[in-house]
Amino acid sequence: VQLQASGGGLVQAGGSLRLSCAASGRTGSIVMTGWFRQAPGKEREFIARITWTSGGTYYADFVKGRFTVSRDNAENTVYLQMNSLKPEDTAVYYCAAANALRTRYTAPEVYDYWGQGTLVTVSS
DSSP states (O other), X not given: OEEEEEOOEEEETTOOEEEEEEEESSGGGOOEEEEEEEOTTSOXXXXXXXXXXXXXXXXXXXXXXXXXXXXXXXXXEEEEEEOSOOGGGOEEEEEEEXXXXXXXXXXXXXXXXXXXXXXXXXXX
């Protein structure tokens, strides 16, 4: 499985961006996809995850009400719609996929595949 994240860029505070994570290869093995981010000098941080069959979602508290994760099974793509962006949202954003529905889905180590990351910069 290969993951390609895109959609990052420079946006002013209060603005919006939509990130995409396109999967290729053995996409039928993907059970869930997660979004993470990593700011300079900080650890990788869980944002949200979505399951491919039921579409069930889960969000970190700090993005609830601002970010929405969705999927397009036909296109093998997962999206992260980010609204009301803040300067503290500046980070490299990564998507990740797992072959099983793992309960510790907020932990980066439970994911089997990672995209290359896309930089989001929010100016004040």
